[in-house]
Amino acid sequence: MRYPFAExxxxxxxxxEDNKINCTDLSKTEKQLYSLVMFIYPSGAKLHCGHWYxxxxxxxxxxxxxxQGYNVFEPMGYDAFGLPAENYAIKTGIHPKDSTMTNxxxxxxxxxxxxxxxxxxxxxxxxxxxxxxxNQWLFLQLFERGLAYRKNAPVNWCDSCQTxxxxxxxxxxxxxxxxxxxxxxxxxxxxxxxxxxxxxxxxAGLDTIKWPExxxxxxxxxxxxxxGAEVVFDIEDSDEKIKVxxxxxxTLYGVTYVVLAPEHTLVDRVxxxxxxxxxxxxxxxAKKLTExxxxxxxxxxxxxxxxxxxxxPVNGERIPIWVSDYxxxxxxxxxxxxxxxxxxxxxxxxxxxxxxxxxxxxxSGTNESDELQAAFTGAGTMVNSAEHNGMLSLDFKLAIVExxxxxxxxxxxxxxxLRDWLISRQRYWGTPIPIIHCQKCGEVPVxxxxxxxxxxxxxxxxxxxxxxxxSNEKFINTGCPKCGAPxxxxxxxxxxxxxxxxxxxxxxxxxxxxxMFDTKLAEAWTPVGMYIGGAEHATMHLLYARFIHKxxxxxxxxxxxxxxxxxxxxxxxxxAGAKMSKSRGNVVNPDEFIVKHGSDVxxxxxxxxxxxxxxxxxxxxGIAGTDRFILRMYEFIKNYENITKTAIVPDSxxxxxxxxxxxxxYREVHQTLHKVTIELENLRFNTAIAAMMELSGKxxxxxxxxxxxxxxxxxxxFISMMAPLAPHFAEECWQIIGxxxxxxxxxxWYTVDAAALIEDEVMIAVQVxxxxxxxxxxxxxxxxxxxxxxxxxxxxxTRHTSGKTVVKEIYVKNxxxxxxxx
RNA sequence: GCGGAAUUGGCGAAAUUGGCAGACGCGCUAGACUUAGGAUCUAGUGGAGAAAUCCGUGGGGGUUCAAGUCCCCCAUUCCGCACCA
Numbered sequence: 001m002r003y004p005f006a007e008x009x010x011x012x013x014x015x016x017e018d019n020k021i022n023c024t025d026l027s028k029t030e031k032q033l034y035s036l037v038m039f040i041y042p043s044g045a046k047l048h049c050g051h052w053y054x055x056x057x058x059x060x061x062x063x064x065x066x067x068q069g070y071n072v073f074e075p076m077g078y079d080a081f082g083l084p085a086e087n088y089a090i091k092t093g094i095h096p097k098d099s100t101m102t103n104x105x106x107x108x109x110x111x112x113x114x115x116x117x118x119x120x121x122x123x124x125x126x127x128x129x130x131x132x133x134x135n136q137w138l139f140l141q142l143f144e145r146g147l148a149y150r151k152n153a154p155v156n157w158c159d160s161c162q163t164x165x166x167x168x169x170x171x172x173x174x175x176x177x178x179x180x181x182x183x184x185x186x187x188x189x190x191x192x193x194x195x196x197x198x199x200x201x202x203x204a205g206l207d208t209i210k211w212p213e214x215x216x217x218x219x220x221x222x223x224x225x226x227x228g229a230e231v232v233f234d235i236e237d238s239d240e241k242i243k244v245x246x247x248x249x250x251t252l253y254g255v256t257y258v259v260l261a262p263e264h265t266l267v268d269r270v271x272x273x274x275x276x277x278x279x280x281x282x283x284x285x286a287k288k289l290t291e292x293x294x295x296x297x298x299x300x301x302x303x304x305x306x307x308x309x310x311x312x313p314v315n316g317e318r319i320p321i322w323v324s325d326y327x328x329x330x331x332x333x334x335x336x337x338x339x340x341x342x343x344x345x346x347x348x349x350x351x352x353x354x355x356x357x358x359x360x361x362x363x364s365g366t367n368e369s370d371e372l373q374a375a376f377t378g379a380g381t382m383v384n385s386a387e388h389n390g391m392l393s394l395d396f397k398l399a400i401v402e403x404x405x406x407x408x409x410x411x412x413x414x415x416x417x418l419r420d421w422l423i424s425r426q427r428y429w430g431t432p433i434p435i436i437h438c439q440k441c442g443e444v445p446v447x448x449x450x451x452x453x454x455x456x457x458x459x460x461x462x463x464x465x466x467x468x469x470x471s472n473e474k475f476i477n478t479g480c481p482k483c484g485a486p487x488x489x490x491x492x493x494x495x496x497x498x499x500x501x502x503x504x505x506x507x508x509x510x511x512x513x514x515x516m517f518d519t520k521l522a523e524a525w526t527p528v529g530m531y532i533g534g535a536e537h538a539t540m541h542l543l544y545a546r547f548i549h550k551x552x553x554x555x556x557x558x559x560x561x562x563x564x565x566x567x568x569x570x571x572x573x574x575x576a577g578a579k580m581s582k583s584r585g586n587v588v589n590p591d592e593f594i595v596k597h598g599s600d601v602x603x604x605x606x607x608x609x610x611x612x613x614x615x616x617x618x619x620x621x622g623i624a625g626t627d628r629f630i631l632r633m634y635e636f637i638k639n640y641e642n643i644t645k646t647a648i649v650p651d652s653x654x655x656x657x658x659x660x661x662x663x664x665x666y667r668e669v670h671q672t673l674h675k676v677t678i679e680l681e682n683l684r685f686n687t688a689i690a691a692m693m694e695l696s697g698k699x700x701x702x703x704x705x706x707x708x709x710x711x712x713x714x715x716x717x718f719i720s721m722m723a724p725l726a727p728h729f730a731e732e733c734w735q736i737i738g739x740x741x742x743x744x745x746x747x748x749w750y751t752v753d754a755a756a757l758i759e760d761e762v763m764i765a766v767q768v769x770x771x772x773x774x775x776x777x778x779x780x781x782x783x784x785x786x787x788x789x790x791x792x793x794x795x796x797x798t799r800h801t802s803g804k805t806v807v808k809e810i811y812v813k814n815x816x817x818x819x820x821x822x
Numbered sequence: 823g824c825g826g827a828a829u830u831g832g833c834g835a836a837a838u839u840g841g842c843a844g845a846c847g848c849g850c851u852a853g854a855c856u857u858a859g860g861a862u863c864u865a866g867u868g869g870a871g872a873a874a875u876c877c878g879u880g881g882g883g884g885u886u887c888a889a890g891u892c893c894c895c896c897a898u899u900c901c902g903c904a905c906c907a
Contacts, residue, residue: 614828
């Protein structure tokens, strides 16, 4: 005998679609809940078990909320622009648009087979002009406010993808996030979004949202705010100045040299001619190193002198200027004041090149004359610091900044690790940047009336390091909107993270034509109440979306400060220890399980495997368990056809009025309901399912002894508890017991009867010297004396106490009785 | 190097405030029903032992009447950050 899942599942999916059960009425804003999963990238690899592991439980949570009476909006769409489609085109000659559309059609079919309550009327894809028009609009809005700008900067270049990457897209081992090729540095003029303007707010906002602590920490570290001072050093025989950022202005008297990053433009201007050759050589060497080699903490320090000296603003000392790759151009000012005595890196460098190490902060318990074995980075008392000697370094830290300010040689400064978001990509399959470059007028925005600036279909994809659009004459040549002279369009396209940084707004009405999105709907439906997706986006998508949301708020489009109120990361499903990916060839296709077991069983199995946020290595070993459970329940419920029609089912029962067998059943159902409600609320599907299985085992013989009204009542509760976890199954069973309407059309979630949670008898564990010697049933809330009296007759206990002295007795009501004997 | 999370039967995993370790499921064993069983049902199932009992939550110490849970040290795995001045 098998559970006829194929008929049942297609029947209900058809029913949901025909009756628009899953279409949310967004005009009803009472008890509204926007429940979102990260939309899908439509690659050729199609849907794998990892996607199911994300989407199915997210849907179960949403369905649970719907049954509880929330008006839930659950959309799905396609993050359809991006490099893989273009790389595929280079390999096969199939146009990205064509392959993407084919993939979307396949993936849509697969998504529908999960049976999620996606509102398909709101489906969207980012690669159509109706969508990316608004990326361009957003770009122009940012541009008008100076938040989109172009600059020449050393950028991360992936030679295999033939494009630049944002910092966030470079993995920590210096490889490309997409293709794992080694990323190199290149100087290019690129478009940036000024996310740094929002650094402080992005940091502060983290305290207001319910996100995993780990993700918030990652964002905090990524933003990397640090407090300190900017100090200006004059350069001997030059009008140039060196600005440095330091978090330790208190060590200023201990500066014995200054270091510039090799790429710093100042290097050429300050270096003495006789040192130029050595510097040029050093720079060449530095360029060859990968980011990871260069920044490795174990690498030995290298560097070359410039022959020029800087002047310490507080004591007028001449200090040599060096060039070293341990200083990064992209952090702070690209220049560092070196204090070898109090900084580990400077200490190491000074030791190697025999530079002076001067102690200016004395560690308590040490003498000024003691030789430093390592840099002392803690706080202490000032020494060798002129009139400030004897001061506590912590006090001096504040005082010195005031002094610097007074002599115009520095000021307080907050510095960020976060850098502006580089959004240009030298690729085809993305949103064209709506800028025209005119010889006379410079960067001229494409007028709003001309949006969307459409991506042409006919282009050459061969990666040349230049955007494919550059070679499309028809696209690239245009007139300047300002002066009319011949001009060229920007040939780059936008990072696809621009698309995903606001898509949750667009979902509310993807066909909206009067603006980027319907702000009225947005006001009622955003921020997103529950957002579920992978943790790998912690410092990319999830940071960009917060930034864009705040920007949209600032231009009056959104009312809230944050896009995603609650965030949950599902765990990663690996296969043979590795993340599933087409290139590794370890993708597990869910389709075969759907064919063999059906969608509900597969979904339940995924949820039953373990905690949602944990993930784990793929195995289908236990799927028989959920399969058997569903079959058993189906067979069981089939015995009670139309029971709700034949019996008059009351809304509630008074437990005291029930017979003993009925009481037990009633209690078990409510205890399970209590447990399942809490577990589902917290996305602990595994324990919710376990509780359901436990209940099914317990009902057993007693169920048939119950009056028919109670039987119907119990079945109703049971099916509604199953509905979020196995929606097709529940719909079918709901119909079997005689319900006319879909359970999701008329949602029900039952209320726990508190009276049913109270047991009148409890099992007390009895210990002697902490070792379990027996358990005895006792009436609820029995006193210590009552339990003690009952224990006299328990042989397994008295055996261990008789003839011994009782030292102590501990009784925890309704739980445990521990006798300590000697 | 720094930071975080984890480590529980043969396997996936449960376990309020410290209070009966192993719920639930897989697998396994035995039985039932069957022409058959890779279907289904029933019972058993952490290890050792005939039993009483003893031992068991990565390892070692500690606190406590009582520790998977709290404290200290160590190991392994995964993740994040990695010269951030």
